[in-house]
Amino acid sequence: MARSETVVAFKNITKRFPGVLALDDVSLSFRSGALNAVIGENGAGKSTLMNILAGDLHPDAGEILLDGQPVSIPSPHASQRLGIKVVYQELSLCPNLSVAENVMLDRLAAQSVFSPIRRRTVRAAAREQLERLGVAGLDPDATVVNLSVAQKQLVEIARAISQEARILVLDEPNSALSKNETDKLFEIIAQLKRDGVTIVYVSHHLEEVIDIADTISVMRDGRHIETVDNDGSVTPAHLIASMVGKTVEIATKRAAPLLTDAPVALDVKDLSAEPALNGVSFNVRAGEIVGVAGLPDSGKDELPAAIFGLMPRMGTVTLQGRPLTPQSTSAAIKGGMALVPADRRGVGALLSMSVQDNIVAASLDRVSWLGILNRRRMRTVGDSYVKRLDARIAHLKQKIRTLSGGNQQKIIIARGLATTPGLLVLHEPTRGIDVGAKAEIYGILAKLAADGVGILLVSSEMPELIGQCSRVLVLHQGKLRAELSGDHIDEETILSHAMGQDVTRPTPLGHERATAEAAG
Amino acid sequence: MGVGGYLRRMMLARETGIFLALLLMCFVLSLTTDAFLTSQNLLNVGRQVSLLGIMAVGMTFVLISGEVDLSVGSTYALSGLTTGMLIVEQWALVPAITGGLAVGLAIGLVNGVLSTYGRIPSLIATLGMLSVVRGLALVITDGQPVTVNERQGALEGVLARFEFIGQGYLFGTIPMQLVFFIVVALIAWLVLSNTNFGFRIFAVGGNAKAARVSGMPVNAVKICAFIVMGLLAALAGILSMAFLPSGQAGRTGLGLELDVIAATIVGGASLSGGEGTILGTIFGVLIIGVLRNGLVLLGISPFFQELMIGLVIIVAVAIDKWTAGRRAR
Numbered sequence: 113m114a115r116s117e118t119v120v121a122f123k124n125i126t127k128r129f130p131g132v133l134a135l136d137d138v139s140l141s142f143r144s145g146a147l148n149a150v151i152g153e154n155g156a157g158k159s160t161l162m163n164i165l166a167g168d169l170h171p172d173a174g175e176i177l178l179d180g181q182p183v184s185i186p187s188p189h190a191s192q193r194l195g196i197k198v199v200y201q202e203l204s205l206c207p208n209l210s211v212a213e214n215v216m217l218d219r220l221a222a223q224s225v226f227s228p229i230r231r232r233t234v235r236a237a238a239r240e241q242l243e244r245l246g247v248a249g250l251d252p253d254a255t256v257v258n259l260s261v262a263q264k265q266l267v268e269i270a271r272a273i274s275q276e277a278r279i280l281v282l283d284e285p286n287s288a289l290s291k292n293e294t295d296k297l298f299e300i301i302a303q304l305k306r307d308g309v310t311i312v313y314v315s316h317h318l319e320e321v322i323d324i325a326d327t328i329s330v331m332r333d334g335r336h337i338e339t340v341d342n343d344g345s346v347t348p349a350h351l352i353a354s355m356v357g358k359t360v361e362i363a364t365k366r367a368a369p370l371l372t373d374a375p376v377a378l379d380v381k382d383l384s385a386e387p388a389l390n391g392v393s394f395n396v397r398a399g400e401i402v403g404v405a406g407l408p409d410s411g412k413d414e415l416p417a418a419i420f421g422l423m424p425r426m427g428t429v430t431l432q433g434r435p436l437t438p439q440s441t442s443a444a445i446k447g448g449m450a451l452v453p454a455d456r457r458g459v460g461a462l463l464s465m466s467v468q469d470n471i472v473a474a475s476l477d478r479v480s481w482l483g484i485l486n487r488r489r490m491r492t493v494g495d496s497y498v499k500r501l502d503a504r505i506a507h508l509k510q511k512i513r514t515l516s517g518g519n520q521q522k523i524i525i526a527r528g529l530a531t532t533p534g535l536l537v538l539h540e541p542t543r544g545i546d547v548g549a550k551a552e553i554y555g556i557l558a559k560l561a562a563d564g565v566g567i568l569l570v571s572s573e574m575p576e577l578i579g580q581c582s583r584v585l586v587l588h589q590g591k592l593r594a595e596l597s598g599d600h601i602d603e604e605t606i607l608s609h610a611m612g613q614d615v616t617r618p619t620p621l622g623h624e625r626a627t628a629e630a631a632g
Numbered sequence: 633m634g635v636g637g638y639l640r641r642m643m644l645a646r647e648t649g650i651f652l653a654l655l656l657m658c659f660v661l662s663l664t665t666d667a668f669l670t671s672q673n674l675l676n677v678g679r680q681v682s683l684l685g686i687m688a689v690g691m692t693f694v695l696i697s698g699e700v701d702l703s704v705g706s707t708y709a710l711s712g713l714t715t716g717m718l719i720v721e722q723w724a725l726v727p728a729i730t731g732g733l734a735v736g737l738a739i740g741l742v743n744g745v746l747s748t749y750g751r752i753p754s755l756i757a758t759l760g761m762l763s764v765v766r767g768l769a770l771v772i773t774d775g776q777p778v779t780v781n782e783r784q785g786a787l788e789g790v791l792a793r794f795e796f797i798g799q800g801y802l803f804g805t806i807p808m809q810l811v812f813f814i815v816v817a818l819i820a821w822l823v824l825s826n827t828n829f830g831f832r833i834f835a836v837g838g839n840a841k842a843a844r845v846s847g848m849p850v851n852a853v854k855i856c857a858f859i860v861m862g863l864l865a866a867l868a869g870i871l872s873m874a875f876l877p878s879g880q881a882g883r884t885g886l887g888l889e890l891d892v893i894a895a896t897i898v899g900g901a902s903l904s905g906g907e908g909t910i911l912g913t914i915f916g917v918l919i920i921g922v923l924r925n926g927l928v929l930l931g932i933s934p935f936f937q938e939l940m941i942g943l944v945i946i947v948a949v950a951i952d953k954w955t956a957g958r959r960a961r
Contacts, residue, residue, distance in 0.1 A: 422844065445847035453845055460845070464838035464906040473835055474846035476828045483828045527846065 118180070119144035119310050120165070120279060125174035127160055127334075134160040135171070136334040142279070142327075147301060147311040149325035149342075151318070153355055153607065154572050156331040158314050162281055165312075166198040167191035192218070195278035199268050199285065205256050212238035212252035215270045241270040245300050262293035269300065273309070280304065281312040284408075298324055316407055318348045318611050330354045348613045356604045370582055370597055374398045375432075377535045377566030378449070380419060382427035388414035390590035391427070396535060396566040401557060403581035404570040405606050410587040412570055413454070416539040420444050420451045432534045445474055450528030452521070454539040454570075460524045461512050468494035468508035470523050475530045497526035501556055518549025525556065535566045542576060554580055574603045588612045649951060650899065650915045654922065661926040668929055679807035681921030683708075683868040684891055685914065686813050689820045690864030691896040692913045696824075697857040698837035698905025699747055699754035703739060704865040705888035706765035711735045712869030712879050713769055716778045725790045732870045733863055739765055740862020744855030754858075762889070769881035779878040798874025809871050816864065821910040833857055838906030894941070895920050898948040919944060 121141035127134045135157045142148040152158050163169040165176070167185040175182050178194060185191045191198070205214045212231075213220065215238040220229060235252045242250050247266050256264060265285060272280055285297060301311055301324065315321050321328055322342060329339040330351060337354050340346055374397040383392045388411040396402045406412035418425040421436070421444045429436045431447040444451075453459040462470050471494045472479050479489040494508045503522040505515060512523055521541060528536055538557075542550045557580060561567055571577055577584050584601050586594040586609035594609040608614075662669035687704055694701045715732030719725070743761055747754035780786050780794065800808045824830035835843040836853045844850050873879050899916025901908030920941060927937045 420845075441844050442847035442849065451845055459839075459841040462835050462839050462842045462846075465834060469831070469835075473831075473843070473848075476831060480828050485826050485828065485831060487826075531847075 117144050118142070119178070120312075121177040121180075122161065122164075123175050123177060125161070125164065125171045125176070127157075127164065127169065127171050133334050135164075138174070138331075138334070138336045140329055140336045140339065142310055142312055144310050145305060145308050146326035147305060147313055147324055149313045149315060149321040149328045150331065151315060151321060151328060151351060151355065152331035153316075153574070155333075156355070157334040158331055159283065160334075161331070162198060162283055162312070162314060165191065165196055165279075165281060192275060192277075195276060196281065197272035197275060197277035197279070198281040198283065199265070199272055200283050205264055205267060205271075207255075207257035209256060210252065211242075211250055211254050211256060211259070211267055214256050214267050215241050215252075215274055217271060218275055237274070238270070241274045242266075244273065244303075245270055246303060247296075247300070260293075262296075265297070266300070273304065277309065279310045279312065281314070283314045284316070285313070294320070316611065318351055318613065322346055322348065322351075332357050348608075348611070352604060352608055352611070352613065356607060371397045371400050374400065374564075376430075377432055378419070378568065379430040380427070381430070383415075383418060383429065384426040385411075385414055385418040385423055388590055389418055389425075389587075392587070392590075392592045393427075394585050394592060394595065396568050398534065398564045398566050399561050400583065401561050401567040401569055401581045403577040403584040403601075404568065404587065405572075405574075405577050405584055405610055406587035407610050408572075409589070410610065411590040412587045413539070415587070416451055416453070416537050416568075416570055420449060420537060422451075445531050445533075448532075448534035450474070450531050450533035450536050452524050452528055452536070452538040452541055454543065456517065456520055456524065456544075457513075461520055463511075463513045465512065466509045467498070467503075467505050467512050467515070467523055470512050471497050471526045471530055474527050475532075478530065493530060497530060498523075500529075501526050502552065516546075516549070518545045518552070521545055521549070521553065522556075525553070529560075533565065535568065536560060537568045537570070539570045540572065541569070542571075542573065574606065577606065578602065586610050647900065647909060647912045647915060650912060650919065650948065653948070654915055654919050657919065657922050657926065661922070661929065665926070665929045668926065673925070673929075675805065675807060675810070677918075677921050677925045678810040678813075680925070681917050682807070682809035682813035683872055684888075684895060684920070685917040686816050686864050686868045686871075687861075687888070687892045688895040688899070688913050688917050689816055689910060690861035691892050692820070692899070692901050692908045692910060693824070693833060693857040693860045694754075695893075695896055695901040695903065696837045696905060696908045697833045697854050698840065699854055699857065700758065700893070700903065701743055701754065701858060701861050702758040702889050702893075703743060703761035703765055704861065704892055705885040706762050706769065707736050707739045707862055707865040708869035708872065708885035708888055709879065709881060710739070710765050710769040710772075710869070711866035712871075712873035712884060713773055713778050713881060715870045716780045716873045716877070716879060717773070719780050719786050719790055719794055720778065720784045722785055722787050723790075724787075725793050728790075728794075729870055732873075733866045736862040736864075736866020736869070737859055738862070739865075740859035741855065743862065744851075744858035747858070748851035748854050766881070769884075773881045775880075775882060777878055777880040778873075780873065781877070794874050795877060798871055798877060809875065812867065812871060816867070817910055817914055820860075824910060829853070829856065834906060836905075891920065894945045898945055900952060916948075919948070 118141045123139050125135050125138045138157065138161065150158050160169060164171055165185070167188040167190050170186065176185060177183070183194060185194065206217065212235045216234050220234070238252045242252065245266065250263060250266060256267060259267065305311060313325065325342045327339055328342050328346060328351065330337040332355055376395045377398045378396040380395065381393045384390050404412050404415060414423065417423045419429050421439050421441045425438050431449055434447060436447050437443040457463060462473055468490055472490050479486055479493055491508060498505060498508070501522040503519050503526065505519065512520055515523065542553055545553070557567055569576070569581060578601055581601065583595060583597045584606060585592055586596065586606055588610060589612065593612065596605060667673050687708065691701065691704070711732040714735050715728050718728035718731050739761065743754065743758050746752050746757035750757065780791065782788060782791060797808055802808060802811050824833065832843065832848050832853045835846065835848060836850050840850050869885065872884070895916040896908070896913050897903065898919055899912035899914070901913065923941060923944060924937055927940060
């Protein structure tokens with residue numbers, strides 16, 4: 113690396129959200145014309161930092177230096193004027209417009225409303241950008257909606273460089289790309305580097321980062337831990353240790369015994385749901401809390417929907433000894449499964465309805481006779497679950513949308529419990545919920561498990577998985593990578609498996625399997 | 633909750649505002665005209681709004697389920713004409729009416745299947761069906777008016793009973809059409825507020841994804857709502873045929889879907905689904921009925937009537953939206 117001058121420097125950046133310190137005195141710099149990787153776990157502060165660079169968020173304290181000069185970035189527009197372009201994971205293209213129009217979108221948008229658009233000029237200019245990227249094969253007239261995710265990503269990058277971006281931020285750019293497409297992306301990145309563009313590359317794929325990055329910055333809990341030159345001596349193990357930290361507060365572990373002879377509540381064999389899941393097998397025993405960990409693209413987020421019947425799937429799902437019809441949520445509920453979905457407001461709550469209605473919604477048969485609702489029974493059932501879960505509500509007729517997140521979640525759990533399930537599947541059950549309510553929900557889960565309910569807890573929160581689960585399944589690229597139990601459940605091991613790294617310690621996968629099969 | 637709380641909730645309830653508006657209209661009309669506040673006139677209003685009301689009750693089901701049905705005016709025409717033609721063909725009363733209702737049921741089923749399994753937005757699917765059904769009516773009648781009388785071949789006894797349904801009075805005072813409206817509204821109210829089906833319509837229309845997670849058959853529920861609508865549009869069409877007793881495929885029920893949707897929306901049902909009540913719909917229907925009646929009594933030009941009704945729809949929905957934030961609390 114001939115040039116090594118700093119192009120962007122963050123100085124003592126602090127950003128606070130209600131209840132969270134997202135960035136804590138972060139000082140970090142990016143080298144000009146280099147590929148600067150930023151890695152860290154969920155919630156480490158990577159995205160917040162990038163949002164600040166993009167002008168979407170403003171730091172509470174600290175300053176940003178560009179070429180050594182302090183700058184303020186009050187808006188995304190200001191950020192673009194400074195030559196910074198951020199390509200987010202969720203692409204911001206207009207699907208109904210052509211490739212050429214999207215590439216030139218920002219310039220077209222800057223024109224006066226009445227100035228004519230010369231299609232030929234737009235197409236030629238777009239083609240020039242695409243050729244610069246070495247993707248001349250992409251038809252400028254194709255409509256973006258018909259492109260693959262990878263192609264869309266290329267359009268987004270072409271759009272970024274068409275604005276003469278000096279600093280290109282790629283936020284998890286290849287989470288949706290195939291191996292070939294990723295290689296292509298790396299070629300393009302190399303080309304851009306030769307042109308003097310500074311790349312900031314946010315990722316969780318450690319090996320890739322080690323392959324292509326010039327510098328690697330590690331963040332954890334809103335702090336900048338270290339920035340290393342990627343000179344060939346950096347190992348995945350070192351980075352993982354750095355991401356996890358030596359001083360992780362040990363989450364209180366539930367003294368949950370491994371249940372090896374309890375009846376199997378859920379048995380999943382060769383579960384596939386293209387393209388997210390690919391031949392996953394595991395089981396959950398009555399009274400067990402089994403965690404599911406994995407990166408965002410590991411397939412863990414599709415697992416609940418696939419087993420509950422919300423999406424097409426292959427393989428067999430056996431619930432308390434009976435095989436389950438695919439793609440039928442009512443069959444899942446009748447079979448004894450309940451789901452608490454991740455998107456509480458969008459998929460979980462019947463927002464326009466009352467607390468009482470939400471509680472009985474999945475078990476109407478229990479509160480009706482020949483299809484006629486028994487209001488008194490609805491009230492009794494609602495009341496009993498509100499008491500059992502200690503949900504704080506004014507009255508049962510209250511609209512669920514007026515409750516706090518934690519109480520909404522309790523009501524949705526109550527809806528699941530009202531179906532008297534043998535298996536409760538929870539997907540990110542404590543996302544966006546305050547600490548007190550979190551602890552209460554953990555208490556509820558522990559009590560349910562003690563009552564013999566099998567619990568499958570799909571979560572991105574390490575303390576939750578470590579603290580609540582007697583076993584943790586780690587998914588990686590749609591496959592079950594490891595099954596951890598006992599002392600093997602720790603942040604470093606989970607993260608290593610989630611990132612597809614080999615762990616020096618032997619995993620108990622083989623042993624676990626053997627006992628499960630012997631008992632089942 | 634104390635008395636104050638109840639009072640506050642009642643004041644904020646959807647139906648209260650529209651009920652007060654209705655009351656105000658009646659009050660003004662009884663002061664400005666002699667004819668309004670007579671039992672004769674009020675029963676007359678009741679009869680006039682009945683067919684609109686029966687259909688608006690069906691539309692309430694469809695709107696709550698998160699869909700819309702634009703084909704109801706055509707269904708009204710085809711069902712009425714079908715029953716009329718069957719009676720002229722000397723069918724007995726019950727089979728002839730059943731035939732008309734079956735037409736409505738079938739149209740509802742098609743609307744429902746297209747809008748769910750067919751993945752065509754109901755606005756488009758039922759817009760298409762509006763034309764298809766109107767076209768069918770034209771084809772089977774060859775565009776000719778259908779008149780139900782003995783000269784055309786209707787059996788005497790059947791005709792008398794058919795005409796009673798449309799033109800008769802219960803106990804000599806209450807118009808039969810109004811009796812049908814009251815019975816339909818009562819049953820609909822019971823179904824919506826006291827059955828699994830009613831509960832599911834609200835759940836599916838409020839949040840289809842959450843309804844699915846709760847194990848509800850989302851598509852089946854929506855199809856059933858369309859079928860209820862089809863049956864009620866058919867009933868109204870048959871009653872209209874019995875009242876007049878004639879109809880013409882090119883004219884009967886033309887543009888009726890807009891009145892039906894307007895009354896339902898004024899009554900507080902939401903186009904985005906999940907909200908609406910039968911009581912509100914009844915008030916919405918009455919507002920439109922009383923308004924029309926009042927404007928006639930006041931001797932205001934019929935052209936103005938359309939204008940006024942349009943304004944009422946806009947004002948009613950605007951007030952509803954503006955107070956929505958307060959109600960949510």
